[in-house]
Amino acid sequence: EVQLVESGGGVVQPGGSLRLSCAASGFTFDDYAMHWVRQAPGKGLEWVSLISGDGGSTYYADSVKGRFTISRDNSKNSLYLQMNSLRTEDTALYYCAKAYYDSSGYYAFDIWGQGTMVTVSS
Amino acid sequence: DIQMTQSPSSLSASVGDRVTITCRASQSISSYLNWYQQKPGKAPKLLIYAASSLQSGVPSRFSGSGSGTDFTLTISSLQPEDFATYYCQQSYSTTFTFGPGTKVDIK
Numbered sequence: 001e002v003q004l005v006e007s008g009g010g011v012v013q014p015g016g017s018l019r020l021s022c023a024a025s026g027f028t029f030d031d032y033a034m035h036w037v038r039q040a041p042g043k044g045l046e047w048v049s050l051i052s053g054d055g056g057s058t059y060y061a062d063s064v065k066g067r068f069t070i071s072r073d074n075s076k077n078s079l080y081l082q083m084n085s086l087r088t089e090d091t092a093l094y095y096c097a098k099a100y101y102d103s104s105g106y107y108a109f110d111i112w113g114q115g116t117m118v119t120v121s122s
Numbered sequence: 123d124i125q126m127t128q129s130p131s132s133l134s135a136s137v138g139d140r141v142t143i144t145c146r147a148s149q150s151i152s153s154y155l156n157w158y159q160q161k162p163g164k165a166p167k168l169l170i171y172a173a174s175s176l177q178s179g180v181p182s183r184f185s186g187s188g189s190g191t192d193f194t195l196t197i198s199s200l201q202p203e204d205f206a207t208y209y210c211q212q213s214y215s216t217t218f219t220f221g222p223g224t225k226v227d228i229k
Contacts, residue, residue: 106172
């Protein structure tokens with residue numbers, strides 16, 4: 001069964017740091033790009049970051065650029081998000097998601113984890 | 123950056139109704155448009171990719187259409203399990219913007 005399981009969320013003070021993890025199973029992890037997407041309480045979905053299958057390319061939303069770092073360890077089938085200089089507006093449920101590509105080059109997020117909650121509060 | 127809008131923001135419908143949700147991009151995104159369904163307390167689920175391609179396992183009552191800047195998601199006959207929030211998303215650029223969502227609830 002294809003599965004993604006996030007962990008590492010919690011409560012942190014503004015300015016603090018947190019590292020999220022996402023454990024993947026049921027597919028060849030290094031064949032696929034991976035994403036982080038977040039959802040503030042009662043709000044919509046916001047894309048956060050993307051990493052290529054080999055880890056060589058990364059992309060970030062402007063709202064987290066310079067503060068968050070996405071990485072992966074293909075030997076451990078794991079995805080990470082290092083979050084520094086956290087702000088109250090980073091409070092959200094963070095999902096990891098697997099990239100899906102079809103034969104024509106179209107792209108979507110086909111597998112999602114259950115999410116891990118990050119609360120930034122003093 | 124590409125902005126995505128959806129209309130309506132919410133709607134009330136009955137089981138068996140035909141439901142249409144509209145998504146608009148701020149610039150042309152060809153057919154790089156996806157639709158997701160999210161139920162309360164659950165992760166989003168991919169329904170439609172490439173504007174009109176049904177993801178494996180998704181019921182055929184869901185369909186998508188459009189290209190360029192204007193897109194629609196149609197549920198041909200609403201079922202009880204379809205009450206949820208629906209999001210569009212562009213995959214044309216690496217900002218992967220989502221629309222604000224359309225909540226479908228029971229009339």
